[in-house]
Amino acid sequence: MQSVAAIETVFRQERARVLATTIRVTNGDFDLAEEIVQEAFAAALARWPTEGTPAEPRAWLISVARNKAIDTIRRRVKLRAIVAAEDPVDAVAASELVAVPDDRLRLIFTCCHPALAREAQVALTLRTLGGLTTEEIARAFLSAPATMAQRLVRAKSKIKEARIPYEVPEASQLAERTDAVMAVVYLVFNEGYAATAGDAWFRRDLCREAIRLGRLLVELTGDCEAKGLLALMLLHDSRRDARTDAAGDLVLLEDQDRATWDRAQIDEALVLVPEALRAATTAGPRGGPGPYALQSAIAALHASAPRAADTDWPQIAALFGELMRRHPSPVIALNHAVAIAMWRGPAAGLPLIEALKQDLTDYHLWHAARADLLRRLGRTREAATAYRGALARVGSEPERRFLERRLAELAGEREPR
Amino acid sequence: MQYLLLIYDNEKVWADMSPEESGKLFAEYMTFSKEIRASGHLIAGEALQPVHTATTVRTRDGKTTTTDGPFAETREQLGGFYMINAKDLDEATKIAARIPSARLGSIEIRPVQQFDQPGSMR
Numbered sequence: 001m002q003s004v005a006a007i008e009t010v011f012r013q014e015r016a017r018v019l020a021t022t023i024r025v026t027n028g029d030f031d032l033a034e035e036i037v038q039e040a041f042a043a044a045l046a047r048w049p050t051e052g053t054p055a056e057p058r059a060w061l062i063s064v065a066r067n068k069a070i071d072t073i074r075r076r077v078k079l080r081a082i083v084a085a086e087d088p089v090d091a092v093a094a095s096e097l098v099a100v101p102d103d104r105l106r107l108i109f110t111c112c113h114p115a116l117a118r119e120a121q122v123a124l125t126l127r128t129l130g131g132l133t134t135e136e137i138a139r140a141f142l143s144a145p146a147t148m149a150q151r152l153v154r155a156k157s158k159i160k161e162a163r164i165p166y167e168v169p170e171a172s173q174l175a176e177r178t179d180a181v182m183a184v185v186y187l188v189f190n191e192g193y194a195a196t197a198g199d200a201w202f203r204r205d206l207c208r209e210a211i212r213l214g215r216l217l218v219e220l221t222g223d224c225e226a227k228g229l230l231a232l233m234l235l236h237d238s239r240r241d242a243r244t245d246a247a248g249d250l251v252l253l254e255d256q257d258r259a260t261w262d263r264a265q266i267d268e269a270l271v272l273v274p275e276a277l278r279a280a281t282t283a284g285p286r287g288g289p290g291p292y293a294l295q296s297a298i299a300a301l302h303a304s305a306p307r308a309a310d311t312d313w314p315q316i317a318a319l320f321g322e323l324m325r326r327h328p329s330p331v332i333a334l335n336h337a338v339a340i341a342m343w344r345g346p347a348a349g350l351p352l353i354e355a356l357k358q359d360l361t362d363y364h365l366w367h368a369a370r371a372d373l374l375r376r377l378g379r380t381r382e383a384a385t386a387y388r389g390a391l392a393r394v395g396s397e398p399e400r401r402f403l404e405r406r407l408a409e410l411a412g413e414r415e416p417r
Numbered sequence: 418m419q420y421l422l423l424i425y426d427n428e429k430v431w432a433d434m435s436p437e438e439s440g441k442l443f444a445e446y447m448t449f450s451k452e453i454r455a456s457g458h459l460i461a462g463e464a465l466q467p468v469h470t471a472t473t474v475r476t477r478d479g480k481t482t483t484t485d486g487p488f489a490e491t492r493e494q495l496g497g498f499y500m501i502n503a504k505d506l507d508e509a510t511k512i513a514a515r516i517p518s519a520r521l522g523s524i525e526i527r528p529v530q531q532f533d534q535p536g537s538m539r
Contacts, residue, residue: 115506162528163418165505 007048010057011041016129018061020103023128025069028110028166030128030156032072033065040065104129105220106166108213112181113164120155121184127152129216130209140191140206178221182229182292185213189233207237218272228276228293234269235299238262250402254308266303273300294323313343330359338369346373364393368403375410384410419460419529420509421500425493426522428467445517453501458512462499493522500529 018040022033040061054060111124119141126132126140138148158164169177192206214230217223242256276293289297298319305311320336333356341349350373353366360366371386387407394400431439446464453459471487487494496518503509506526513524 113506115510161530162526163505165507167507169507 004045004049007045007053010053011044012131014058014061015041015131016104016107017058017102018065019128020107021062022065022069023107023110024103024166025066026073028163029160030124032069034128036065036068036072037061039068102220104216105168108181108217108220109168109177110159110164110166112177112184113159114177114180115162115164116155116158118184118187120151121180122187123148123151124155125184125213126188126209129213132209140188140203175223178217178223178226181217182226185210185217186229186233186292188213189236193236204240207233207240211237224276225290225292227272228290228296231269231272231276231296232292232299234265234272235296235303238265238269238303244398248398249405250398252402253302258306261303269296270300270304273297288326289322291323291327294319294326311342313339317343330356331363334360334363334366334369341373346376349373350377362393364390364395364399367393371406375406380410418503418505418509418531419500420503420506421498421527421529422509422513422516423495423525423527424497424499424516424518424522425491425525426496426518427492428494428496430521431496442517449515449517450499452515453499453512458501458503460500460502462497464497465495467496468494496522 015037019033019037022037022040023030026033026036043064044057044061048054107128108125111128112121116124122141123137126137127134132140134149134152135145137152138145141148168174189207189210192203192208192210211230211233214226214233217226218230238261239253239256240262242258242260243251245251273293273296277289277297298316301312301316301319317336317339320332320339323332324336334353337349337352337356340352350370353370353373356366367386367390371383371390374380374383374386384407387403387410391400391403391407394403434442450459450462468487471485473484473486473488475482475484499512499516501509501512503512506528509526513519513526516524518524
């Protein structure tokens with residue numbers, strides 16, 4: 001006798017794989033496949049409690065879904081009264097479907113196909129691979145459910161009508177297409193990690209979902225940059241309990257209680273980081289470590305320092321330097337300047353930050369970083385002005401409260417003359 | 418699966434070219450057309466006269482009006498098209514990327530609608 005809860009657990013685990021394979025049978029018709037997978041699960045709910053759970057639940061679900069798909073397609077063709085010269089179903093044998101390594105890889109590449117807009121890629125990935133409802137995806141991206149529903153309908157229709165292939169890309173395009181998948185996964189993670197609107201528990205789920213997708217990508221491709229991405233997400237997420245205090249206020253990395261960091265997650269990541277870096281330098285098609293591998297190495301150095309004072313700033317500055325060389329951007333340059341300031345002192349970092357003024361004058365963290373260095377140099381009045389500059393541009397509430405606290409503390413200090 | 422590849426170019430760029438440059442591009446077009454005919458992808462393809470020769474027609478309430486010029490003024494103008502057969506969007510994209518104008522302007526790929534009912538459009 002199988003409980004409904006136990007069956008639902010099987011569904012949650014198997015849904016993406018069963019769906020991925022069913023989409024192949026329906027020839028890229030996502031809607032039909034989703035409908036059929038739902039029916040297959042309903043059939044399991046009706047039969048497993050009395051007949052017992054099959055020895056291989058996934059194989060059972062896939063073969064039921066396959067048969068339903070074939071029936072439906074045949075029925076549709078008959079309804080249209082077309083005399084088909086050949087069987088409309090390119091009858092894939094049930095045994096072949098189950099033996100295939102994993103159709104989720106086809107699914108993930110199709111969802112993240114470059115012919116789809118980024119927002120559509122994200123929504124489709126969360127819907128099909130993550131099993132999130134349209135309402136949940138809308139909530140994650142603070143958009144109306146109707147808008148999100150339409151986005152999904154359009155994306156699925158484009159896959160079907162423009163015939164976006166349901167395939168793993170060929171070798172020559174694999175690295176580029178994997179980059180697109182990683183961008184989607186990291187976007188989902190950041191939506192959960194960085195955004196401060198919406199309820200905290202839901203955002204935590206979003207991070208967990210991104211990590212799950214990251215794990216899947218590593219498992220399916222073995223790509224070294226994917227390992228870097230997974231490590232980076234694990235390391236950021238390991239600090240989830242330490243990043244805010246009981247009042248919901250921001251706690252800076254240097255002030256966090258390192259005992260609350262998730263050790264198991266850090267250990268998992270610390271194995272991945274050298275693999276990501278090493279594999280990338282020797283063979284990878286990208287010629288050298290990619291941005292995720294380098295960022296994960298930086299996050300690993302933070303995670304490995306027993307106390308904030310033990311942080312290996314020279315090494316972190318060197319890694320940011322490498323990132324800047326390979327993937328130049330003003331925000332990376334800002335991080336590099338901050339690392340230099342932590343290593344050689346605020347006087348060494350300040351000119352580097354000043355040099356970025358033109359590019360980052362609208363970015364609140366440029367003002368905040370500059371304010372921090374001025375504060376540490378005892379240039380209180382200039383620091384206060386810079387904090388006000390940051391406050392004028394900050395978007396999130398906890399960050400605003402943090403900057404206001406810093407500004408208030410400054411008022412208590414007197415500028416040496 | 419049939420796709421229409423719509424070629425959008427800035428006519429001024431073509432007009433400003435030296436005869437050598439435009440001649441070279443024209444030769445590239447000839448080669449490309451020959452290649453996709455040989456590979457079995459080509460269904461049809463034509464170059465169009467510039468937009469100043471365009472006329473737009475509308476029929477409303479049984480009354481037809483014609484206006485001079487294209488439906489919309491844009492920076493790039495429809496300059497020609499290819500109708501091709503391709504396995505899927507990826508193959509169509511690869512072919513579109515080889516059109517000489519892909520380097521100058523842009524190519525819009527539109528899947529041709531398929532009707533199951535005989536006689537509805539074809």
